[in-house]
Amino acid sequence: MGEVDPAFIQALEHQPKLDITEAEGIPVIDLSPLNSSDTDADFSSLVAEIGDACKNWGFFQVINHGVPLKFREKIELAARKFFALSKEEKKKVSRDEVNPLGYYDTEHTKNVRDWKEVFDLTLKKPNIVPASHQSDDKELNQFMNQWPENLPELKEACEEYAEEMVKLAYKLLELISLSLGLPKTRLNDFIKDHASFLRLNRYPPCPAPHLVLGVGRHKDPIVLTILAQDDVGGLEVKRKTDGEWILVKPTPNAYIINVGDIIQVWSNDKYESVEHRVMVNSEKERFSIPFFLNPTSSTWVKPMEELINKQNLAKYKPYNWGEFLAKRARSNYEKLDIENIQISHFRIYSRKLLLFI
Numbered sequence: 615m616g617e618v619d620p621a622f623i624q625a626l627e628h629q630p631k632l633d634i635t636e637a638e639g640i641p642v643i644d645l646s647p648l649n650s651s652d653t654d655a656d657f658s659s660l661v662a663e664i665g666d667a668c669k670n671w672g673f674f675q676v677i678n679h680g681v682p683l684k685f686r687e688k689i690e691l692a693a694r695k696f697f698a699l700s701k702e703e704k705k706k707v708s709r710d711e712v713n714p715l716g717y718y719d720t721e722h723t724k725n726v727r728d729w730k731e732v733f734d735l736t737l738k739k740p741n742i743v744p745a746s747h748q749s750d751d752k753e754l755n756q757f758m759n760q761w762p763e764n765l766p767e768l769k770e771a772c773e774e775y776a777e778e779m780v781k782l783a784y785k786l787l788e789l790i791s792l793s794l795g796l797p798k799t800r801l802n803d804f805i806k807d808h809a810s811f812l813r814l815n816r817y818p819p820c821p822a823p824h825l826v827l828g829v830g831r832h833k834d835p836i837v838l839t840i841l842a843q844d845d846v847g848g849l850e851v852k853r854k855t856d857g858e859w860i861l862v863k864p865t866p867n868a869y870i871i872n873v874g875d876i877i878q879v880w881s882n883d884k885y886e887s888v889e890h891r892v893m894v895n896s897e898k899e900r901f902s903i904p905f906f907l908n909p910t911s912s913t914w915v916k917p918m919e920e921l922i923n924k925q926n927l928a929k930y931k932p933y934n935w936g937e938f939l940a941k942r943a944r945s946n947y948e949k950l951d952i953e954n955i956q957i958s959h960f961r962i963y964s965r966k967l968l969l970f971i
């Protein structure tokens with residue numbers, strides 16, 4: 615990427631502090647009770663731990679999660695090989711304005727360019743989505759995976775790993791559902807036909823890590839994210855208690871889980887999606903692999919009926935996930951002069967809430 619182009623420079627208030635402390639407080643949750651063969655096993659303390667982590671942090675790490683290490687090692691190796699290909703080879707599988715999948719090195723978050731290169735793929739085949747965010751526009755688009763010709767092992771590694779991520783996502787969603795007082799599979803029902811994405815991230819060393827970010831501050835618009843980070847570190851989370859940015863310490867073979875905006879809406883704000891961002895450094899490249907759990911594009915996202923009542927009125931209007939995604943994809947692709955779409959655009963403000971009583 616060479617010299618720092620002004621397009622990467624964050625506004626002063628968003629520039630990272632390089633002497634940041636590591637977050638000791640982020641809960642590390644041991645999922646081994648789920649691996650028990652005892653059908654009468656009591657998961658209540660695990661469910662309570664998950665509920666507390668979602669409520670107080672919106673972020674947690676899981677260990678003993680049941681994902682065999684060999685799948686992670688295989689995809690990490692394939693990702694390194696992919697990003698080591700020549701720019702010309704990578705550009706052969708570039709995303710474009712119509713298809714957001716494949717290689718990309720000019721992503722913008724909040725209209726500032728990110729210091730990273732990515733490779734995105736969908737797990738749903740075919741993945742048909744609205745071509746536009748306008749409800750009256752019935753044109754459809756198909757998201758297509760693109761694979762580099764000269765690296766056949768990438769496809770296999772990504773597909774095997776993604777299957778493991780789906781299994782883990784189902785387990786986590788069951789625990790989250792129970793922690794909200796809902797039946798175990800209540801939330802899983804929304805992702806039966808899920809259209810999730812897997813992303814490979816590479817953050818190259820940067821000559822000005824105090825001015826730029828690998829990914830600018832953002833919340834994930836999806837259900838939840840399962841992130842594998844390497845041992846370099848750089849992910850920062852905005853702590854709910856005091857709004858400070860804190861670094862998530864890499865824990866070998868753990869996964870970092872964060873609540874996405876859709877869980878925030880389903881839970882009617884009981885669990886909030888939390889802002890996070892990625893710092894880069896001047897010496898080491900960093901790799902990470904987020905798995906984004908998405909519902910199908912036809913899903914209407916709204917607070918769960920069981921969780922709303924006269925004392926806790928719905929805080930969001932229903933919105934269509936496919937239309938939301940179509941609008942979001944455009945703003946990630948190009949620099950726009952407007953803020954990209956957020957769940958806050960569907961929020962019902964308290965004055966209106968009062969009128970409903």
Ligand SMILES: O=C(O)CCC(=O)C(=O)O
Nearest residue numbers: 815829843849892902904
């Ligand atoms: O690389 C990371 O640690 C986080 C990546 C992330 O937040 C994203 O890709 O949306």
